[in-house]
Amino acid sequence: xxxxxANPARFMRWSxxxxxxxxxxxxxxxxxxxxxxxxxxxxxxxxxxxxxxMFVHVPAAxxxxxxxxxxxxxxxxxxxxxxxxxxxxAQAAAPLGAAFTxxxxxxxxxxxxxxxxxxxxWDARMTSVLVLFFLYLGYIALVNAFDDMSRGARAASVxxxxxxxDLPIIKFSVDWWNTLHQPASILRAGGPTIDVTMxxxxxxxxxxxxxLFVTLQxxxxxxxxxxxxxxxxxxxxxxxxxxxxxxxxxPDATPVLR
Amino acid sequence: MGPYRxxxxxxxxxxxxxxxxxxxxxxxxxxxxxxxxLGVGPEPxxxxxxxxxxxxxxxxxxAVLSLDRLFAADYADGGLDLLALxxxxxxxxxxxxxxxxxxxTGLPVVAISPFLGILVDLDRASIGRLALGLLLGTPALSxxxxxxxxxxxxxxxxxxxxxxxxxxLYVPVLIFGAGAxxxxxxxxxxxxxxxxxxxxxxxxxxxxxxxxxxxxxxxLD
Numbered sequence: 218x219x220x221x222x223a224n225p226a227r228f229m230r231w232s233x234x235x236x237x238x239x240x241x242x243x244x245x246x247x248x249x250x251x252x253x254x255x256x257x258x259x260x261x262x263x264x265x266x267x268x269x270x271m272f273v274h275v276p277a278a279x280x281x282x283x284x285x286x287x288x289x290x291x292x293x294x295x296x297x298x299x300x301x302x303x304x305x306x307a308q309a310a311a312p313l314g315a316a317f318t319x320x321x322x323x324x325x326x327x328x329x330x331x332x333x334x335x336x337x338x339w340d341a342r343m344t345s346v347l348v349l350f351f352l353y354l355g356y357i358a359l360v361n362a363f364d365d366m367s368r369g370a371r372a373a374s375v376x377x378x379x380x381x382x383d384l385p386i387i388k389f390s391v392d393w394w395n396t397l398h399q400p401a402s403i404l405r406a407g408g409p410t411i412d413v414t415m416x417x418x419x420x421x422x423x424x425x426x427x428x429l430f431v432t433l434q435x436x437x438x439x440x441x442x443x444x445x446x447x448x449x450x451x452x453x454x455x456x457x458x459x460x461x462x463x464x465x466x467x468p469d470a471t472p473v474l475r
Numbered sequence: 476m477g478p479y480r481x482x483x484x485x486x487x488x489x490x491x492x493x494x495x496x497x498x499x500x501x502x503x504x505x506x507x508x509x510x511x512x513l514g515v516g517p518e519p520x521x522x523x524x525x526x527x528x529x530x531x532x533x534x535x536x537x538a539v540l541s542l543d544r545l546f547a548a549d550y551a552d553g554g555l556d557l558l559a560l561x562x563x564x565x566x567x568x569x570x571x572x573x574x575x576x577x578x579x580t581g582l583p584v585v586a587i588s589p590f591l592g593i594l595v596d597l598d599r600a601s602i603g604r605l606a607l608g609l610l611l612g613t614p615a616l617s618x619x620x621x622x623x624x625x626x627x628x629x630x631x632x633x634x635x636x637x638x639x640x641x642x643x644l645y646v647p648v649l650i651f652g653a654g655a656x657x658x659x660x661x662x663x664x665x666x667x668x669x670x671x672x673x674x675x676x677x678x679x680x681x682x683x684x685x686x687x688x689x690x691x692x693x694x695l696d
Contacts, residue, residue: 296689348643348646351639351642351643352643354639355636355639355640355643358636358639358640359626359627359630359636359640362627362630362631362632362633362636363629363630363631364631365629368629368693368694369630371693372626372627372630372690372693372694375622375626375686375689375690375693376622376626376640378686379622379644379686380643380644382682383643383644383647386647386675387643387644387646387647389647390646390647390650390651390671391646391650393650393651393654394650394654
């Protein structure tokens, strides 16, 4: 089933029609989520209105990490089965994941200013998200570092797998480091204490983020495939014209190769 | 063991005879540490507090700077193709090259670290923990670095790129290494830090060559 759908030509056929409905669903869900988060959800008894940043921040944090696992899974498929679409999927997802990570860091910082009185604290979670951001940057830089595009894609696939093995170790070490250097006093665990009036907007926002990711991912994959096709056509063009010359055009009309 | 020993011998001979290779990384390491007191001020209390961290960060940077020595020359002159064609598994070649890299950059750093510890006013026990931590942790630096060095073969600006790739991967080594010394100063137990540091190196010993060899194969075909 997946292999069937993952053929590049078939992918172009089935991924086109759902794009508009997906985009509309994304817009509606995000609009509903923002309305619920900004207008309906009650202000927190401790944090006041600032708690509303959380509705943008937490789904971004979930996506930041989730997209990295998507990249790693796609890279695994690309390395093991040499599936061209998997490479494209991994590369398409990377800037999206980096953007989610950046949103997570920036909104966290904006929330931290009124709550903790500082833009940045070396909290364990913030630190590991920051490292994750650098992992994304390294991946993107590696993809684009080669003249030969396929070489960059394969190297980046290996890096994504190395990163996904190292990610839990990094998180563990940062947690460990943080508990030693500063007592965990600033961040109280939200977890199960969250109220339903806040959980529903959060869930809607999370769904909106996932839809946003899926939509953008499909668009980016389609664009990448089209770019490849355009490049292949450009490369093929001179030789086709060369063939026409051989078939009977005057020799002085030989086209200049661009 | 024949081919491994031969490769290790060749790498070490190259490093020694090309002169300056070992000295350069070491010189960078020392200079980086010496620059910090000039930047933050010479107060012994402050230096004692941040000294271990400075020395560890400098060790990380020295390892990153010397990464291009691992494969770049062999990639450029085709020696790497011959290694890939030989009967020796490429993973084994990576291990031999990492061992040579560690012997020529990691070990000198470990050896000179006590003197740098004196410069930043660490006490004797802390210096011992610093050197032991570096001894346990630097193999992981060479092994993880080999992955980045292999991935960036043939890239534009491989040096900058490999440091961007590998420094996030070095985070755990830095945390446990510097943490061991800080914990000792604070009066806590350092055993767990050193054990974790050793665990990272031991885990990297089989895993990193696998990844680096996979990266090398991508670079060569």
